[in-house]
Amino acid sequence: MSTTAPLARLGRGLVRSRLAAALASPHPVDRYLEQVNPMWAAHEVRAEVVDVRHETTGETPVATITLQPTSTWRGHRAGQYVQVGVDLPGSATRLTRCFTLSSAASVPGEQITLTVRAHDDRPGRPSVSSHLVRGAGPGTVLHLSQAQGEFTLHESAATPTNNHLVFITGGSGITPAMSIVRTLLRDGYDGRAHRRVTFLHYSRSPEDQIFAAELARIAADDNDVDVHLRHGDHVFSEFELRRLVPAYRDTDTWACGPAGLMELVAAAYDGSPRLRTEFFKIGTATAGAPERPAGGSVSFTRADRAAPNTGASLLEQAEALGLRPEHGCRMGICFSCTARKTEGTVRDLRTGATSSMPDEDVQVCVTAPVGDCAVDL
Amino acid sequence: MTAAPQLDDLTTEVLEGLDLDETRRLTTAQLDAFGAEMDAIRQRVLADLGEADATYIRNVVKYQRGFEVAGRALFYLPPAWPLAVASLAVSKILDNMEIGHNVMHGQYDWLGDPGLNSRMYEWDNVCPSSQWKYSHNYIHHTFTNIVGKDRDIGYGILRMDPDQEWHPYYLGNPLYAFLLMIGFEWGVALHDLEVENIVAGRRKVSDNKALHAGIMRKVKQQALKDYLLFPALTGPLFPLTFAGNATANLIRNVWAFNIIFCGHFPAGVATFSEEECEDESRGHWYYRQLLGSANITGGRLFHLMTGNLSHQIEHHLFPDIPARRYPEVAGEVREACERYGLAYNTGPLGKQLLSVAGKICRMALPDRKPSH
Numbered sequence: 001m002s003t004t005a006p007l008a009r010l011g012r013g014l015v016r017s018r019l020a021a022a023l024a025s026p027h028p029v030d031r032y033l034e035q036v037n038p039m040w041a042a043h044e045v046r047a048e049v050v051d052v053r054h055e056t057t058g059e060t061p062v063a064t065i066t067l068q069p070t071s072t073w074r075g076h077r078a079g080q081y082v083q084v085g086v087d088l089p090g091s092a093t094r095l096t097r098c099f100t101l102s103s104a105a106s107v108p109g110e111q112i113t114l115t116v117r118a119h120d121d122r123p124g125r126p127s128v129s130s131h132l133v134r135g136a137g138p139g140t141v142l143h144l145s146q147a148q149g150e151f152t153l154h155e156s157a158a159t160p161t162n163n164h165l166v167f168i169t170g171g172s173g174i175t176p177a178m179s180i181v182r183t184l185l186r187d188g189y190d191g192r193a194h195r196r197v198t199f200l201h202y203s204r205s206p207e208d209q210i211f212a213a214e215l216a217r218i219a220a221d222d223n224d225v226d227v228h229l230r231h232g233d234h235v236f237s238e239f240e241l242r243r244l245v246p247a248y249r250d251t252d253t254w255a256c257g258p259a260g261l262m263e264l265v266a267a268a269y270d271g272s273p274r275l276r277t278e279f280f281k282i283g284t285a286t287a288g289a290p291e292r293p294a295g296g297s298v299s300f301t302r303a304d305r306a307a308p309n310t311g312a313s314l315l316e317q318a319e320a321l322g323l324r325p326e327h328g329c330r331m332g333i334c335f336s337c338t339a340r341k342t343e344g345t346v347r348d349l350r351t352g353a354t355s356s357m358p359d360e361d362v363q364v365c366v367t368a369p370v371g372d373c374a375v376d377l
Numbered sequence: 378m379t380a381a382p383q384l385d386d387l388t389t390e391v392l393e394g395l396d397l398d399e400t401r402r403l404t405t406a407q408l409d410a411f412g413a414e415m416d417a418i419r420q421r422v423l424a425d426l427g428e429a430d431a432t433y434i435r436n437v438v439k440y441q442r443g444f445e446v447a448g449r450a451l452f453y454l455p456p457a458w459p460l461a462v463a464s465l466a467v468s469k470i471l472d473n474m475e476i477g478h479n480v481m482h483g484q485y486d487w488l489g490d491p492g493l494n495s496r497m498y499e500w501d502n503v504c505p506s507s508q509w510k511y512s513h514n515y516i517h518h519t520f521t522n523i524v525g526k527d528r529d530i531g532y533g534i535l536r537m538d539p540d541q542e543w544h545p546y547y548l549g550n551p552l553y554a555f556l557l558m559i560g561f562e563w564g565v566a567l568h569d570l571e572v573e574n575i576v577a578g579r580r581k582v583s584d585n586k587a588l589h590a591g592i593m594r595k596v597k598q599q600a601l602k603d604y605l606l607f608p609a610l611t612g613p614l615f616p617l618t619f620a621g622n623a624t625a626n627l628i629r630n631v632w633a634f635n636i637i638f639c640g641h642f643p644a645g646v647a648t649f650s651e652e653e654c655e656d657e658s659r660g661h662w663y664y665r666q667l668l669g670s671a672n673i674t675g676g677r678l679f680h681l682m683t684g685n686l687s688h689q690i691e692h693h694l695f696p697d698i699p700a701r702r703y704p705e706v707a708g709e710v711r712e713a714c715e716r717y718g719l720a721y722n723t724g725p726l727g728k729q730l731l732s733v734a735g736k737i738c739r740m741a742l743p744d745r746k747p748s749h
Contacts, residue, residue, distance in 0.1 A: 094489035328515030
């Protein structure tokens with residue numbers, strides 16, 4: 001591969017050097033490289049879409065997107081996620097969301113995959129997943145973070161142990177578990193996981209089943225992995241889990257899926273430290289009505305304080321709780337008070353425009369919550 | 378809508394030297410109506426932001442990077458020295474004015490692009506962006522032209538308004554202005570230290586400790602590349618490259634100083650007292666921004682090279698909408714001003730510069746008539 005050629009290595013070393021940083025200062029070196037080729041990067045990670053393959057064709061279709069990251073990608077451990085920034089056409093706005101990597105653990109230079117369910121656009125909240133599934137194609141460049149998250153396999157996949165592993169997943173929550181199982185099967189030296197693996201998955205219908213063909217193959221092969229697929233009204237029950245894995249509370253378990261499933265699983269494990277969970281936030285905050293802005297509750301996550309929403313600006317509500325957020329003009333012109341709203345709907349007090357986008361930067365002096373809202377202050 | 382008393386032929390010439398108090402009074406209702414009109418303009422532009430604005434600023438960045446790289450490279454060709462200097466100066470002017478100043482105002486925050494975000498952007502200037510944003514975005518843009526609050530009136534070293542009490546120190550006004558022009562980026566960096574307030578005993582030297590560290594870090598980075606690394610990379614041409622980089626910085630300083638001084642100091646620009654602005658309405662804020670600023674007429678390239686600060690009035694009315702939109706809304710703003718009988722101060726660069734120079738010299742001397 002050309003990226004390992006000595007000349008390319010020398011070039012990479014140069015653009016990452018302190019000299020290059022000092023010469024480019026005050027701008028990051030990447031601000032120059034991107035002008036030549038968006039896939040040239042010294043520090044940032046970007047990725048080019050190589051292929052988009054549809055996994056399901058239901059109402060909210062799922063697609064697997066294969067990406068070639070830049071040489072700055074440090075690889076990932078199975079089960080990790082990545083922040084993906086997409087420049088939405090039309091609005092020209094870049095939105096960033098987290099997606100789990102569905103491919104087996106990667107090293108620098110390797111391709112990776114995301115498996116994404118296309119959620120619908122909602123008013124004030126265009127959908128990144130929908131754009132990835134329906135709008136992205138070969139050549140689209142995405143902005144990535146390095147891989148993040150601790151919902152991973154701790155032991156080496158290549159070292160056989162006799163630890164029994166359990167995965168309980170629902171819907172698109174299957175992706176991190178799939179990455180772990182794929183890694184186990186790939187890195188075991190003869191296509192076996194070399195430990196007992198129980199894979200219990202719930203989805204709406206057989207048509208909505210992600211990775212259906214591959215799961216069928218894994219189930220059929222002699223590889224130590226038991227696959228149990230449940231469809232439709234068949235919900236998780238402790239009774240069924242106990243039948244499959246009698247000592248489940250003493251078995252390393254990874255659970256990922258919608259809130260309803262996660263509540264049932266958490267109850268079944270009753271605080272067992274063997275259970276690791278990962279949630280997908282799908283905007284649980286209840287929005288109030290714009291004409292009646294008060295209601296719900298406002299939480300300031302960094303200060304770990306919350307109070308009923310009074311309808312006043314976020315800055316005033318924070319100050320009422322005794323917080324002292326950085327601010328300046330108090331009229332929306334100086335941008336000193338910009339803070340990240342992580343969840344909920346807010347209203348611009350000057351224009352009346354509302355927005356429900358997660359992880360959005362707002363000027364707290366001219367922004368008021370509408371219903372439940374969380375701000376990183 | 379009830380229009381303000383019409384003033385036919387209302388031009389800056391008529392207003393020059395006049396006490397504006399007589400012509401600039403609007404009733405509370407008129408101020409509110411004027412504010413609502415300005416709000417409507419802002420909202421309409423915000424709703425229309427999109428791909429054209431993104432493409433525009435990214436193209437400006439592309440040109441700026443191109444000029445910078447070309448400038449740095451041309452220093453290897455000694456006969457091309459003037460070209461190298463010009464190229465680098467254009468790069469620095471674009472970086473500071475059309476990109477840096479405007480991006481740091483949050484004009485492009487909606488793009489979600491970290492490279493064009495007000496919290497992340499750092500400019501090619503010895504003043505650290507964080508300190509600039511405090512003194513400029515907050516203090517200057519919030520308290521524009523309120524004598525005693527807006528530290529940009531004379532920048533703490535000049536006398537630019539009759540309401541600033543005269544002192545023999547101000548006999549040096551023209552000299553200080555000249556020195557500030559030559560070292561404008563340094564003046565901007567030191568501005569935040571509020572030396573005049575330390576001299577007056579309103580501020581302690583220890584208050585500046587954190588600021589010192591930030592300024593020194595930025596100064597070191599800027600000096601390292603312009604006065605050591607890039608000259609060293611040209612080997613025996615070190616002195617030429619060094620001089621070229623210094624000249625490019627100087628050109629940027631002189632240009633930025635002149636454009637910025639034309640924004641608030643030509644004759645006819647109004648200042649305000651703290652009492653006038655107590656609990657002011659949004660309408661009065663707009664009104665103050667309008668009367669406290671002045672435009673420069675010119676072509677598209679000129680507007681670009683000024684970072685659209687040639688539309689200082691529109692910039693002060695709408696500091697957070699992309700500057701490329703200022704020419705587009707200027708017609709409406711001007712039309713509204715005519716209806717409300719408000720002065721819209723504009724003129725060609727030469728005229729505005731002469732007017733500013735005249736004021737700098739006049740303010741050096743004590744007032745001939747008793748101050749109003």
